Amino acid sequence: MLQLDLSPEEAEVFLQEAEELLLALDEGLVRLEDESADRATLVQEIFRAAHTLKGSAGMIGHSQMAELLHAMESLLDRLRHSQLTVTPAIVDALLAGADMARRFVAEVATGQASGLDTAPVLERLRALAAGVQAPLEQAAGWELAPPEDIEVPEGQSLYEIRCTISRESVAPGARALQVLLALAQAGHVLSSRPQVDDLDEDWEGDRVHAFVLAPSAEALQKLLESISEVEPVILPAGGEPPSLAQPQEPSRGETPAPTERAPSAQPAAKAEGGSPEGDGGGTKGNGAGKSDGQVKWVRTSVERLDKLMNLVSELVTDRNRLLQVRANLVNQFGEQEGVMDLTEALTHISSVTDQLQDEVMRARMVPIEHVFNKFPRVVRDLARQLGKQVSLVIEGQETELDRTVIEEVNDPLLHLVRNAIDHGLEPPEERRLLGKPEKGLLRLAARSEESHIIIEVQDDGRGMDPHALRQAAVERGFLDAQAAAQLGDQEALELIFAPGFSTARKVSGVSGRGVGMDVVRTNIERLGGSVSIRTELGKGTTFELKLPLTLAIFPALTVEVLGSVYAIPLSAVVEALQVRTADIKTIRGREAIVTRGRVLPVVSLARFFYGQQPEDNGSCYVVEVRWGGTNLGLAVQRLLGRQEVVIKPLGRMVGEVPGISGGTIMGDGRVALIMDVASLVRALRRERQSPSA
Amino acid sequence: MQEQGKGSTREIQIVVFQLAKESYGIDIAKVQEIKAMSPITAVPRTPAFIEGVINLRGQITPVVNLHTRFGLPKAEYTKETRIIVVNMEGGERVGLIVDGVSEVMRLPEESIEPPSELVATIDSDFVRGIAKVSDERLVILLDLDKLLKATRELAIGAAA
Numbered sequence: 132m133l134q135l136d137l138s139p140e141e142a143e144v145f146l147q148e149a150e151e152l153l154l155a156l157d158e159g160l161v162r163l164e165d166e167s168a169d170r171a172t173l174v175q176e177i178f179r180a181a182h183t184l185k186g187s188a189g190m191i192g193h194s195q196m197a198e199l200l201h202a203m204e205s206l207l208d209r210l211r212h213s214q215l216t217v218t219p220a221i222v223d224a225l226l227a228g229a230d231m232a233r234r235f236v237a238e239v240a241t242g243q244a245s246g247l248d249t250a251p252v253l254e255r256l257r258a259l260a261a262g263v264q265a266p267l268e269q270a271a272g273w274e275l276a277p278p279e280d281i282e283v284p285e286g287q288s289l290y291e292i293r294c295t296i297s298r299e300s301v302a303p304g305a306r307a308l309q310v311l312l313a314l315a316q317a318g319h320v321l322s323s324r325p326q327v328d329d330l331d332e333d334w335e336g337d338r339v340h341a342f343v344l345a346p347s348a349e350a351l352q353k354l355l356e357s358i359s360e361v362e363p364v365i366l367p368a369g370g371e372p373p374s375l376a377q378p379q380e381p382s383r384g385e386t387p388a389p390t391e392r393a394p395s396a397q398p399a400a401k402a403e404g405g406s407p408e409g410d411g412g413g414t415k416g417n418g419a420g421k422s423d424g425q426v427k428w429v430r431t432s433v434e435r436l437d438k439l440m441n442l443v444s445e446l447v448t449d450r451n452r453l454l455q456v457r458a459n460l461v462n463q464f465g466e467q468e469g470v471m472d473l474t475e476a477l478t479h480i481s482s483v484t485d486q487l488q489d490e491v492m493r494a495r496m497v498p499i500e501h502v503f504n505k506f507p508r509v510v511r512d513l514a515r516q517l518g519k520q521v522s523l524v525i526e527g528q529e530t531e532l533d534r535t536v537i538e539e540v541n542d543p544l545l546h547l548v549r550n551a552i553d554h555g556l557e558p559p560e561e562r563r564l565l566g567k568p569e570k571g572l573l574r575l576a577a578r579s580e581e582s583h584i585i586i587e588v589q590d591d592g593r594g595m596d597p598h599a600l601r602q603a604a605v606e607r608g609f610l611d612a613q614a615a616a617q618l619g620d621q622e623a624l625e626l627i628f629a630p631g632f633s634t635a636r637k638v639s640g641v642s643g644r645g646v647g648m649d650v651v652r653t654n655i656e657r658l659g660g661s662v663s664i665r666t667e668l669g670k671g672t673t674f675e676l677k678l679p680l681t682l683a684i685f686p687a688l689t690v691e692v693l694g695s696v697y698a699i700p701l702s703a704v705v706e707a708l709q710v711r712t713a714d715i716k717t718i719r720g721r722e723a724i725v726t727r728g729r730v731l732p733v734v735s736l737a738r739f740f741y742g743q744q745p746e747d748n749g750s751c752y753v754v755e756v757r758w759g760g761t762n763l764g765l766a767v768q769r770l771l772g773r774q775e776v777v778i779k780p781l782g783r784m785v786g787e788v789p790g791i792s793g794g795t796i797m798g799d800g801r802v803a804l805i806m807d808v809a810s811l812v813r814a815l816r817r818e819r820q821s822p823s824a
Numbered sequence: 825m826q827e828q829g830k831g832s833t834r835e836i837q838i839v840v841f842q843l844a845k846e847s848y849g850i851d852i853a854k855v856q857e858i859k860a861m862s863p864i865t866a867v868p869r870t871p872a873f874i875e876g877v878i879n880l881r882g883q884i885t886p887v888v889n890l891h892t893r894f895g896l897p898k899a900e901y902t903k904e905t906r907i908i909v910v911n912m913e914g915g916e917r918v919g920l921i922v923d924g925v926s927e928v929m930r931l932p933e934e935s936i937e938p939p940s941e942l943v944a945t946i947d948s949d950f951v952r953g954i955a956k957v958s959d960e961r962l963v964i965l966l967d968l969d970k971l972l973k974a975t976r977e978l979a980i981g982a983a984a
C-alpha cells in the first residue's frame with residue numbers, strides 16, 4: 132500500500148491535473164526535438180509543467196516523485212537559461228523522467244506502490260544538468276585526457292570534441308579523417324584519438340575524441356555538422372569544469388554555453404549577463420490552467436455529463452412521443468383551440484429540447500488534440516525503433532468530437548500509425564534511391580464534415596499494390612485464383628481488412644502479423660463509422676476514418692419493411708429513390724438497378740431479414756447506402772421520415788443480429804430496429820460465399 | 825435435496841403461472857413485474873423463441889416465448905396472456921410470455937420434491953423440483969437462472 136496523505140477527492144483532483152501536466156510534458160519534449168520549433172518558449176512551458184507537477188507531488192506527500200521532478204526541473208532550468216542546449220540525450224533523459232513520473236501517478240491512482248528505482252534516471256538527469264554526457268550512453272571510449280597547462284589565447288576557448296561515427300558507415304576511417312581535417316580547419320587540434328596518422332582504410336573505430344582550441348563553438352559545429360554519418364558533441368573544456376555537486380549553480384563566465392549539436396537555426400546563446408527575462412524565480416504559482424482570467428471554467432465529472440446525456444435522450448424520446456400524441460389529436464379533433472395550444476407549447480418544447488441536446492452534446496465534446504497529442508511521442512519512438520525517419524504533420528487537432536467516440540478512436544489510430552511507419556514508409560536509404568526525401572511524411576489530420584468527423588492517416592511511402600494483394604490472398608488460401616482475378620482494385624485493397632490477412636513480408640514486433648487491420652475496421656464500424664483506403668503505388672497511402680459526431684443520438688431515416696419499422700442511420704445514406712419493381716434487374720445472379728448511369732446492387736430487406744418477398748405493387752423504394760467505399764441499395768416498401776433516434780441495446784438475450792445494431796423507442800412507444808449497414812454488408816458477403824446462399 | 829436437512833419451517837415464495845395447461849412456479853425474488861401483453865417488435869434472424877423486444881419504461885427488453893422455448897405447441901395470445909419480467913443474473917431483464925399468472929404462493933420447503941421425468945413435460949434440466957400443493961395440483965418449480973443462461977447460449981449460438 133502506498134502511504135499518502137490525501138482524501139479520495141484530493142486524489143481525483145491530483146490525478147486529473149497530473150494527467151494534463153504529463154501530457155504537456157510529453158508533448159513539449161517531443162516537440163523540443165524539432166529543430167524548427169520555438170525552443171525558448173517550449174522549454175519555458177515544459178519547465179512550468181514539471182514545476183507544477185513537482186508542487187502537486189509534494190503536496191500529496193509523494194517525495195520520490197517530487198525528487199524526480201526536481202531533477203528534471205533543474206535540467207530544464209539550465210536549458211531555460213541557455214546554459215545548455217537541447218540534445219537528443221537530454222530529451223531522452225527527460226522523457227525517461229516523464230515516463231517514470233507517469234508510473235508514480237499510476238501509483239496514486241491504484242494506491243499500490245510500484246517500488247520503482249529512480250536512481251538511474253536521477254543520475255542521468257543530474258549528470259546532464261551538470262553538463263556531462265549521460266554515463267549510460269557515452270561513458271566508455273572517451274579516455275583521452277584533457278591537455279594540461281596550456282595557455283588559452285585571447286579570443287579562443289578550449290573545446291572537447293566527441294564525435295560518434297555511425298556504425299552503418301562503410302568507411303569510418305574516411306569519416307574520422309574528415310572530422311580531424313574539419314577541426315584543424317576551424318581551430319588548433321591539441322590532441323586527438325585517433326590521430327591523422329592512425330587512419331587508413333582498415334580503421335574500424337566508431338569515435339573521434341579531440342581537444343581543440345577554437346574561436347567559437349559555432350564554427351566547429353557548422354563544420355562538423357556538414358559531415359554525414361557523424362554525430363558531433365562539443366563541450367567547453369576550458370576554465371572550471373562544471374561540478375557535479377552544484378547542478379544549480381552553473382558558472383556564469385564568458386565561456387560560451389556548452390553547445391552540443393546545436394542546429395544552425397538556433398545558435399548557442401551565451402549566458403552573459405545571466406538575467407533571463409527577469410522571471411528566473413518568478414514562475415512559481417503560474418501553474419497550468421490557473422492563468423486564464425477571462426473564461427470561467429468548472430471541472431465536472433464525466434459521469435455527470437453522461438447522466439445529463441441520458442436524461443436528454445429520455446427527453447428526446449418523450450418529445451417524439453408527444454409529437455405523435457399531438458398528431459393523433461389533430462386527426463381526431465381537428466385543429467381546435469385546445470389542440471392548437473398544445474401544438475404551440477410542443478413546438479417550443481421541441482426547440483428547447485433540440486437546443487438542450489445540442490448544448491449537452493457540445494459539453495461532452497473534446498478536441499481530438501487529446502488523442503493526437505500522444506502521437507509525436509509514439510511516432511518518435513517507433514521511428515527510432517524501426518530505423519525510419521519520419522516527419523509528423525498534425526492538422527485539425529482542434530476538431531471536436533464526442534468523448535465516447537474519442538475514447539474508441541485511439542487504438543485504431545495507433546494501429547494505422549504503426550502500420551504506416553512499419554510498412555508504409557521506406558527506410559531512409561531506400562527513399563534516397565527512389566529520389567524521395569529521406570524523411571518520410573506522416574500526416575494525421577482531422578476535420579469535420581456535416582455530422583461527421585474525418586480523420587486521415589496519410590503516408591508518402593510505398594503505397595499498396597492491388598496485384599500483390601490479390602496474389603497474397605491466393606497464396607494464403609483466402610481466395611482461389613479466379614475469385615481473386617475478379618476483384619476490382621478497391622476490393623483487392625479491402626483484403627487487408629480480412630482477419631489474419633497480412634502482406635508484411637517480414638513479421639516485425641511493431642505491427643504484429645496483420646491481426647490489427649480487421650480489428651481497426653471492426654472498432655470503427657462499431658462506432659457507426661467507416662474506413663476507406665486511397666493508395667498510389669510508390670506515392671503513399673491514406674486511410675480515411677469517417678466517424679459520427681456522437682454515438683448516443685443521431686438522425687436516421689425510418690423505413691418500413693413488411694410492416695416493421697427500421698431506422699437507417701443518415702450517416703450511411705446517400706439518397707433514397709422510388710423505383711418501379713420492374714426496373715430491378717438481375718445481373719449475374721444479383722439484383723441491381725441502373726441509376727445515374729451506374730449499376731447499383733440492390734438487396735431486399737424483406738428477403739434479408741425475413742426470407743420473404745413483399746407483395747409487388749409496382750413500385751418500391753431503394754435507399755442507397757455507402758459503406759467502406761461500396762454503395763448498396765436497400766429495397767424497402769415505404770419511407771417514413773427522418774427522426775432523431777436514441778440508440779439502445781437489444782439486450783444480451785438477443786445477442787448480435789446481422790444488419791442490426793440496436794433499437795430505438797419511437798414516438799408511439801414502440802421499438803424500432805436500427806440498421807447496421809456494415810454488418811449487413813458483411814453478412815451478405817458471407818452468405819454469398821457459402822454454397823447455401 | 826439439500827434443503828430437507830435444514831429445519832422444517834422454511835418457506836419459499838413463488839409466482840405461479842400457466843403454460844400449456846400446467847402450473848409453473850418461479851422464485852418471486854427474480855420477478856421484476858408482471859405486464860399485460862404489449863406491442864412486441866419482432867427481431868429478425870433470431871431463434872423462434874425470441875419473440876422480440878418491448879419498451880419497458882424506456883428500456884428495450886427482450887421477450888422469450890416459453891411455449892416455443894420448451895417446444896410446446898404455440899398458443900394464441902388471449903387477454904390472460906402475460907409477460908413476466910424477470911431479472912437475469914448480471915442485472916439485465918427479460919420478459920417471459922406465459923398463458924396467464926394465477927397467484928403468488930408460499931410453500932414450505934419440504935413440500936418440494938425432486939424433479940421427476942414422469943411429471944414434467946419440459947426438459948428436467950430446468951426443473952428445480954415439483955411442489956405438491958394439494959392432491960389435485962402440482963406446481964413445477966423452474967430453475968430460472970439455469971433456464972435463462974441456457975436460453976442465452978442457445979440464442980447467441982444461433983446467431984453466430
